Amino acid sequence: MAEVARSNWADAEEELPSPEVIENKDGTKTIISYRLNDAGKKVKVTQKIKEIKITEKVHPDVARRKKWAKFGAEEGTAPGPDFRTTQVGEPVYLRLGTQWKVIEKEAEEKQKEESKKASVGQGIRCRLCGGSHFTSKCPFKDTLGADIENASGTPEPSAASPTPELTKTTGYIAPHLRNRNKDEFAEKDLSVEKEESSTLRFTQINENIDEQTFRDEVLQRFERVIRRVTLVKNRETGRSKGVAYVEFDTPEIAQKARDALDGRGYHSLILRVDFSKPRAPR
Incomplete structure (x- = not known):
């Protein structure tokens, strides 16, 4: 019976539809795939993926070193660190000279000024x-x-509602200005x-x-x-x-x-x- 169940499960897996990739208008991709759950039933899986391209600027010498051919146990592998055999730590910057604290403080002040300009320039x-x-x-x-x-x-006080100072009849009002607010409010209410x-x-x-x-x-x-x-x-x-x-x-x-x-x-x-x-x- 176990052999029959295994063969039925394998046949059902072979009958699963192939994954479908849909390009969305907002630049994302929708991937629709099918799999079998623990009960042997077909389950539809929908994934939405957004690809982000990050451009990194490095020194030309660093870029050339990244293209060096690997040797030893890593010979023939693709450029860049292989996370199966390489552990990447935090970047450590070499500061030469005794004025690095002053330079670091100037960089922080410059960054604060740029952030202030960006906040002021917001729409x-x-x-x-x-x-x-x-x-x-x-x-x-x-x-x-x-x-x-x-x-x-x-x-919240409405800008369209007249203030008490404006509604007081302290003087002569021209005929074409009388009942003006009333007509405006009636038209606005209809719209x-x-x-x-x-x-x-x-x-x-x-x-x-x-x-x-x-x-x-x-x-x-x-x-x-x-x-x-x-x-x-x-x-x-x-x-x-x-x-x-x-x-x-x-x-x-x-x-x-x-x-x-x-x-x-x-x-x-x-x-x-x-x-x-x-x-x-x-």
Whole structure:
């Protein structure tokens, strides 16, 4: 019986499909392979690989020494250290002279100055969605702002709301300026309501997923009818908070997307999709 089981296991292993390599749009590779588990059942294994090319600059003499032919027991092996027979330690730099401490201190100060210049030269970043625009100009401030207010408990003063000093009638107001704020707010409310009716809020997204991967793996079938995708990120770490807002062309399409994606399993989590809730009145 053991011989029969072994032959069946070997036959099943030979029948496994060959690995498949898929080139993704973001430069990564998805490798799909199959194997047999301990119970003898076929298991699908999906791996996502990102190749990173690192360029190292060394002295020309060092580069020439790396190409020297090896001898003895290492004769015929490839250039570079063989980790089966060679243990690589930490690099030790030879400092000649007595002024190396001064040189090291100058290098640290130069590095601090460069880091300060880099921090000053960083672009504008939205505090709500992490995009490259001012927070007051964020297209999702009416939805993301509500989440921040609910979490903090203290509403942020709105730039569009008139201050008490501006609302006081201290003098004559021209006819064409009367009721101006009222009309502007009414128009804004209509546009916000229209935008929110076609915007879906995705929660329980794996924090390791970036915006492009989310588009390719979840929203690919709706790509032509999507206006905007915003993955909410942490301002300090830059990592995803597991929340995304997706604006569609029409509310009907948004409803179809919600029906298709709500409750779907994605990277070991269950997606929750709902229409974006309007902000609470101030």
